[in-house]
Amino acid sequence: MVGELKRLKDLLPFKEENFILYFAPGMHGVGFDAWLSNQLSGSLPNDFRLAAIDVDVKRNLSKLQKHKTARVVELRANLDMANAMRNEMDKDSDSVKPHSPSTKFQKQVRKVMDATIDDDINIKKEAKVLIELGYQLKKLTTKATSHLICAIAFFNIKNKELAFENANKAIDLAEPEIKKSDEAYPIWRSALMIKASLYLVDKKTRPEAISCYEKLVAETAKHGDVFYTMEGYRMLALVNFQSKNMEAAWEHVIFSLQAGTNLPLEVKRASTYLFSASLAKQICDSSYKYRSMDTMLNKQFETEIGTDWDTLLQGTEYLNLKYVNRRKPLKV
Known part of the structure; x- marks a missing residue:
């Protein structure tokens, strides 16, 4: 070489x-x-x-x-990304009007997210301030976004009750405006995905998670949002696979892959399209009913993501072990 x-x-x-x-x-x-x-x-x-x-x-x-001591040098990146992001956000905010309500709102968003990793900051207090600022601006985007940010923050610290409460409020505010406002749709979409994730924490509420994802794909399809249509069907496939409902899992993973075909090649090769592809292969391995579809999948992946598709899917192996409960292929 x-x-x-x-x-x-x-x-x-x-x-x-x-x-x-x-x-x-x-x-x-x-x-x-x-x-x-x-x-x-x-x-x-x-x-x-x-x-x-x-x-x-x-x-x-x-x-x-x-x-290691002779020919290999190990480089370790020590990046203070948190402070770098804070500095950039402050620059963007202060360069306009540092004391305006919108600037205060942006800085408060950061403070709430900081509270998820800093026990010295009272997250409930800062979340309340953020919501108050959001409502003071009297815009749908700031009202709904304040609840969305709080839902994400409480989700991160595993406060399920407050995460649910804020996700639902964000959904309630954004959903009626989806047809009227382009800004409402991404807020609603994110809040619904958080709500679905909260339901997934408990196996008993998987049906509620499925309902959320079904609602998601119905709306993303209307908006021509192919990436999140792919994501919604991928999660439906994953939840059904974990519940050993192979027929529904197969149907949804095929829908996910079909949505993903509309993405540019470079996106497919570096996105969760690969996880949908890997899950489809796993369903074939795990069910006699779909094992005959394996060759068809191989041809599709070669067309959609390239001749090195098998190498690309190997990069999903660790996540499969953790989240898909990957089992050994069936013996012939």
């Missing part, structure tokens, strides 16, 4: 530049760890570097450890 790369570089008009070959996580198939270790055991030119991501909490490239 190295020899071929050297010849390629010699053909390019870049004589002084160095080359970095990056292997994304989706490319780490069976044997990649050994292959990469073998490359490092050989002779690499000084102007070539190999790069890969190996997540700290779940190491996959264990064979690199023996090279």
Whole structure:
């Protein structure tokens, strides 16, 4: 491989530049760890570097450890993204009218979200202030958004009761305005998805979650919102799969994939379309009734996301183990 790369570089008009070959996580198939270790055991030119991501909490490239002191350098990114986002939000707010009600509202949104990770901030108090500011502005967007932000915040700290309360209020405010206001629809959509997620916490309320997702896909289809139509059907498929309702799971995962076909190729290759695809494969593995559809799926994925579809789906394996309760394929 190295020899071929050297010849390629010699053909390019870049004589002084160095080359970095990056292997994304989706490319780490069976044997990649050994292959990469073998490359490092050989002779690499000084102007070539190999790069890969190996997540700290779940190491996959264990064979690199023996090279660590000699040929492998581990880079750890220490990014203070929270403060960076705060600074940008403050800049945007202060550059207009720092003491205007709308600026206060924007800053209060940040304060409520900060309260989800800072025990010294009284989240209920800050949520109340946000809602008051939202209503003072007397606009549907700020009223409904204040409840949506509070629903997200309380969801994050696992306060189910207050999350439900605010999600329902956001839905009640936004739903009547969906046909009149373009701004109402995304607020309603987000609040409904939070409500569905809250129902999913308890197996006993899965039927209520299903009702939420059914309501979601009915509205997203009207708006031509193909991404969230795909998402809604994906969640319907997942919930039914977890409940061992294979017929409904299969129907909904096919609807999800069909909606996803309307997305650009680059979106499909880097979105939850891959999880819908992986779930469809798992349904085929788990049910004799749908096992014969596996070949059809393979052809569809090759058309929709490329000949490397199998490699891309391998990147969903960890989430499948955690959320889909992935089982071993049926034996012939």
